[in-house]
Amino acid sequence: MSDSDCEDIAPSQPADDNANLPALFWETMPDNPEDHPDYIALKALEEESTPEERAENFKTQGNNKLRIGLKSKNRLLLREAVDMYDKGLGLKCSDTQVNLALYNNRAHVNSLLGNWRSALQDSQSAMQLDPASIKAAFRAARAALKLGEWDVCAQLLQLGLSLEPGAQELQQIQQELAASRKQHEDQQAAQAAAYEAALAPARRLAAALVLKGYRCTLPEVHVGAKKPYVDSDGAMHWPVMLVFPETGQQDVIEDWHEHDLVAEHLDVMFGPDMPPLEWDADQEYSRQRVQLYYLSNAGQPLKQNQLVDALHGQWPDPDPQAGPKRYGEGASHWVAVDEALSLRQVLLQPGHVVPGVPLFWVLARDTDYQARFLAEELRRF
Structure with a gap:
C-alpha cells in the first residue's frame, strides 16, 4: 500500500532516445511523430476504438511513463503520466474499474509530485467508485494530513481502519496526525500566552484609567511612543x-x-x-x-x-x-x-x-x- 517518496525524484533529465522504441513506449514526443509508421497505426487504432479501450490505452501509457519516470527519477515523465491519466478520465468511459485505476494512479503520481490537493481529490473520487479501496483511503488520509486538514484526515483514517483495522500505514498516519495536532495546540497556546503577556501593560493601564474616572476616545494625536x-x-x-x-x-x-x-x-x-x-x-x-x-x-x-x-x-x-x-x-x-x-x-x-x-x-x-x-x-x- 505504501507509495514512493517524491524526494527521491530528481529534476527533469533528458529522456532516452525514442529511436528504438515503439510509439506506445515513447518517453517524449519527437518533432515529427507522423513520420513513424507505428505512431500512425496507433493513432488510427485510437480513432477506431471505443472510449473504454482508449481510456485503457491512456492508462497503459501513463503507467509506462510512471514506471520509467520512477526508474530514471525524471519528474517530467511523472507530469506526462498525469497528462495521460487526465486524458483517460476525460473520456468519461463507462468502465468503473478503468476509471478507478486512473484516479488511483493519478493520486499516486500527484502524491509523488507533492500535489497534495489534487492527490486528495483523486483519492476521494476513487473512494466514491470503490468505498472499500484501502489504497484510496490511505492516500486520501496522507494528503489531508499534508494539507493540515486534520478533521478530514481523521474521518478518512476512521474509514480506512474500519476496512482494515490492522493497517500499519494508516496507524502511522494516525500517530502523525496526533503529533501534528499536539504541536499545533502547543504553538497556539504559546502564541496566546505571548499575546496576553504583551497585552498585560495595556490592560493594567486601561483599568487604572477607568478606575480614576477618565474617559478616552479614539486617538486623534500621538506623541511618539509616549503613553500615560x-x-x-x-x-x-x-x-x-x-x-x-x-x-x-x-x-x-x-x-x-x-x-x-x-x-x-x-x-x-x-x-x-x-x-x-x-x-x-x-x-x-x-x-x-x-x-x-x-x-x-x-x-x-x-x-x-x-x-x-x-x-x-x-x-x-x-x-x-x-x-x-x-x-x-x-x-x-x-x-x-x-x-x-x-x-x-x-x-x-x-x-x-x-x-x-x-x-x-x-x-x-x-x-x-x-x-x-x-x-x-x-x-x-
Missing part, C-alpha cells in the same frame, strides 16, 4: 499635546502629573525667564494673555476592552457616531480651561473626553483670531 502611566504612588502621568492653531505649531509636555496645576505649567512655558516664541513676532502669546481650550465631547468614550486595544496600538472597531458632533445632544464646543485647576480636574470636567492624550488648543486672548476661532469661522471639527 501610573507611578509608584498611584498617580497618573500624562503626555499632553498643545496646539497653536493660528500658526500650526505644536508643543508636547511629555510628563504632566495629574495633580499639577495648569497654571504651574503655563508659568514655566510662558514665564518671564523664557524667550519669546520664534514665530510670535508681536509677542501676543505672553503669560498674561495665553488661554487654553479643549474640545468637549471629542468622541464616543471607549469601553475598557476597546481602550486596551487602543493602548496596545490597535485600532478599535469604529463606531459611526464616534466622532465629535456639531449639532444636537452631546454637540462639541470649545471650553476654556480654568488654569487654577489641576490636569485631573480639567480632564474630569463634564463632556471632557480625552482623544488618546490630552489635547489643548492655545490662543492669545483679545485677538481677532481668537474671536474667529471661537465663533467657529475656523472650523476645527
